[in-house]
Amino acid sequence: MKNIGTIAAAVFLGLVLLLYMCTFQVRFTEVAIVKTFGKPASEAIAEPGLRFKWPPPIQTVTTYDKRIxxxxxxxxxxxxxxxxxxxxxxxxxxxxxxxxxxxxxxxxxxxxxxxxxxxxxxxxxxxxxxxxxxxxxxxxxxxxxxxxxxxxxxxxxxxxxxxxxxxxxxxxxxxxxxxxxxxxPQSVTTDIFAKMKTKEEGAAAGYAAEGEAQAQDILAEAKATEARIMAAARDKVAKIENEAEKVVSSMYKEFDEHPELRIFLDKLRALEVALSNRATLILDSNAAPWDIVTPEGRSAVRPDAAVE
Amino acid sequence: MHQHHDHHAHRDLDRVEEPLDAANQSLSDALRSSFGILKGIMLILVILYFFSNVGGIGSHEEALVLRLGALKSDVHDAGLIWAFPFPVDEIVRLPTKKSNELTVASHTFYRRENEVGKALSFISRGSHSGLNPSLDGALLTADTGLVHVEWKVTYKFNDVRAYVSGLAERHVDSTGEPIDPDDRALAPAETLIRVLIEKTGIEVASELTAEEVIRTEVDQVREEMTGRINQRLRTLGTGIVVETVEMHEPTTPLQVREAFDRAQQAENAKQKKIREAEQQRTKILNEAAGASYDALVEALDEAERNDVPETRAKLQRVLEGAEGRAGEMIKTAGAYSSIVVGRMESDVAQYRTLLPEYRRSPAVLIERLWEQTRERIFSNPRVTKMYRPQGIKEFRIKIPLDPEQRRVDEVHRARQQKFDAKKLRPETWHAVGPEYD
The missing domain is CATH 3.30.479.30 (Band 7 domain)
Incomplete structure (x- = not known):
């Protein structure tokens, strides 16, 4: 019984060895060429999988990676x-x-x-x-x-x-x-550095002048735009005021019948506005109502006197 | 006799073999137990061999299985994977789910041992020393300038099968040695990305000036690099995608850095000046027309370009919504107009109301209106009433100055005195200025 186990193990190892010698794998990344007594086959095997061959030295296999x-x-x-x-x-x-x-x-x-x-x-x-x-x-x-x-x-x-x-x-x-x-070459890079240096120095001077000029341009443009805006606003103001004047003018005809009444009312208003705040009013004793302060003034008040 | 002799000999032998049997027994026992252990170890090794291709796939990985060299169709995500042991199956793992980083320093200058990790401002080179082509990397620009750039790349895999089947592991340099000797799954990808970065960097730099590459067109360089490299990777079908290409410390060669920095400072000063002017412009126009001055300027331009009723009407609409000084002027005009018209309407109404009475008895109406007004004036406590008695020869009125005006005059006088006093002392002449005016 013991011998059977040993024999089975030997057979298994023999089969593994035979399989190893008579098969080869072609990976999906590879291409394989079978050589018989050193002479390569006319075409390579590119399909991946397990392949059979005669054991060496009859057949040998060379594989290459077929990827980039x-x-x-x-x-x-x-x-x-x-x-x-x-x-x-x-x-x-x-x-x-x-x-x-x-x-x-x-x-x-x-x-x-x-x-x-x-x-x-x-x-x-x-x-x-x-x-x-x-x-x-x-x-x-x-x-x-x-x-x-x-x-x-x-x-x-x-x-x-x-x-x-x-x-x-x-x-x-x-x-x-x-x-x-x-x-x-190293010697050429030295010349290039000298050129780059000169160029950068020129650029630095240029930037200063450009900055000044561009800033002035921007401000000048801003001032001009501001002037245009204000001019447009003034136009608009004039239009609004003209419209109002037109409306007011159209109302003047209302006073055509008795313009003196309107003028009187305006004077009353002007007077009241003028004397509305911190004013000193000096009144003559002949003017009403101060005229009644004197006996002469009071004597003028009698039934037959005409109203002035 | 012979038989007797044999019998004795046998007995002698038995006597001699007795101790040997015990040794054999122990040796046999030892061998038996050793074989038992060996069998156990072999059994464990066989079991381990059969389970050698069982394992886990990480959350950032994908795996492929090769059976007898052929690629199986499934791509395995994170989790447990089981496969037959080698040589039947083989598992290929790749970190495809995460972004990988790569630094390409081929276009930067060689750092000496004591310069590694230092900022550029702490590294210098003599202005007359050139670049050593075998040590220093640089990009040659369209204006025949030179710049240094270190590239920081992030990339990932979008097709693991394409990557594994497209790109070999071994790449060689000019001496035939492997470019990246590390046996890492990412090494082939990194080698390919590195050469593509080098090639594309040269290509992009050859189309731009040194200043554009490192200063003004940095975004364009990044975009061009990413776009062109990905296009090449797609054409090659490698399953790699570059996510970002960043420039780390782009600079002119250290030999000209000082001049370059001065130019940079001058440009910064220029930009500052322009920014300040633009801020000033915004302020001027804001004050003129408010925050929406752009709309007003646009309407003005439009009306000037094309003077038709539509553009004029649009300008008027925009003006009505304007703020700032312009808006204030327009609103004031509107308010003033309303007041004027309103007052006129009120005057008309008053006139119409009084007109019938005036027609009947004008004198009475006039007198009544006058009396009413006079009463209001006389009853106003802020109006001082004075009576000039009848018959006096001379009447003088002395009106005092307004107290407020008097205070202002005193302040002016005090300042003038102070100013005159200082003018007399030579050491204070410099202090005499407009503030004393």
């Missing part, structure tokens, strides 16, 4: 067509191509490993970078004139040239290319 990878090149000076030096570093987004023969093509070209493929790609990038940047002038990289700027098209041009060279030959697909560093 980033490859940077070295930072180095390169010369534009107008003899300006630029310090440029680039990056390339690449992957093993998804056409049936791409992975096999890559493996055939770089049997020692992916690193060789990366080196080849980097060499191609560097060559194209120098070649294409050398065809363009400095203002095509940075310029105030939008018509002159061509940075993106230069990047596309380098990326396109690299893609053309590596796609068919090595099975490498280029998905993106860009400049990750665009600088100037």
């Amino acid at each position: 990878r980033i490859l940077e090149d070295r930072t180095e000076e390169t010369r534009t067509v107008d003899h300006k030096n630029l310090v440029v570093t680039t990056f390339t987004l690449w992957r093993i191509g998804d056409k049936p023969g791409d992975a096999v093509n890559f493996l055939t070209n770089f049997p020692s490993g992916e690193e060789d493929g990366e080196k080849q790609l980097r060499t191609t990038v560097v060559t194209q970078k120098h070649a294409i940047i050398g065809k363009h002038a400095f203002p095509e990289f940075v310029s105030l004139d939008p018509m002159k700027r061509k940075l993106r098209s230069i990047e596309d041009e380098i990326g396109g040239a690299v893609a053309t060279e590596v796609r068919e030959r090595y099975g490498i697909e280029i998905l993106g290319f860009g400049i990750k560093k665009l600088g100037l």
Whole structure:
């Protein structure tokens, strides 16, 4: 009975070993190439899952990551067509191509490993970078004139040239290319600093004058607007008063019959207003009612006297 | 004899084996118990192996399961996840539910050991030292200037399947070494975002001046960076989305910072002057037409541009609602007009009332009205009444000054004396000013 257990364990281990030697997994992120006695199959396996193969040394498997990878090149000076030096570093987004023969093509070209493929790609990038940047002038990289700027098209041009060279030959697909560093040699930056300094000093002087001028403009405009507002208000006032005058004038005809009565009433009112506050009124003894203070005044009051 | 000898020999052997059996027994017992423990450990290991892919998914995570290398369709949210042990199943976890932060310092200057963490104002460089391209990062601007920027990026994942199946883990630099050697789930995303920030930063800066990048168009730079990077991430189908791109300490190179700061101060002074002028403008117009002066100015402009009844009527309406001095003038005019018209109406009414009586006996009416008025005047205690006796030759009236006016005159006189006294002393000449006028 004891032997049966041992035998079962041995059989199980043997099966596991056999399974290990005769199967392989293709991850969803990978592409696999089966090599029979070192000769790769004509097409790679891109579908994920468990696969069978003959045990080594009959068949072996090479797998590649089929996802996007980033490859940077070295930072180095390169010369534009107008003899300006630029310090440029680039990056390339690449992957093993998804056409049936791409992975096999890559493996055939770089049997020692992916690193060789990366080196080849980097060499191609560097060559194209120098070649294409050398065809363009400095203002095509940075310029105030939008018509002159061509940075993106230069990047596309380098990326396109690299893609053309590596796609068919090595099975490498280029998905993106860009400049990750665009600088100037150290000696040139010193000159740029001097220029920037002069420019900033000029700008500082300009700001002071501009501030003064703009403030004056704003105040002048405010005064002018104020004058316009007040003029419009005065017009409005004149209109209101004219309207009132018109109404008042239309009422004058009411007094046409006896204007002297209206004038008398106005005088009474004026007199009363004038003597309404802190006034001294000096009255003559001949004027009523003071005329009755004297005997002569009182003697004038008799039945036959006429009323004045 | 032989048999006897054998028998003896056997007996001798038995005697010798007796102690060995006890040792064997204990060794056997020890081995048996060791095997038992080993079996137990193996059983535990087998159980642990079978449950090795059972675990929890954090609240900020999502997980995917790979079966025999193929991606299963479900994306697992927070909670318990169960999967077969390796090599059958594999669990891939990603912190997709939270925003992740990344700092990209590729475009800033190299900080020496003693400068790390210091504010820019405490770091300086000689004005004649240039930038070392292998150490210092910078952005080249459209006006051939140089600026330093440190980028602070927040990003998250919007499609975990796309991220896991789109971007490789290994990315290499110019020497063939991994760019980010850390074996972190976020490392590939960060490497990609970093190069896209570097590329897009160069691109955006090449279209703007140094001043625009670090001072006047900061918002535009941020928006352009975010927009362009997200467009590229979408095109690549990486399942990553950049939420914000902020600029940390954007500055000109330290070598020109002093000049730049002076320009900045001058610009601040300019802006201050303009702000003050605008405040003054608001005050002037507020005083002229009140808070709604804008509407009045607009109506005025409209009426001046297009002088038609509609615009004129609109201007009149707006003027009627105006405040400030203009509004006060208009309201005063309105009130005055009402008073004038009202008084006239009252005069007419009075006239109409008295007219019939006047027609009948004008003298009596006039006398009666006069008497009534005189009575009111004479009964007013504020009116001083004086009687000039009949027959006197001379009558003089002395009217005293108004007490209020007298007080004002005294104050003026006192000031004038003080002023004259000071003028006589040379040491106080400087104090003589308009306030003494």
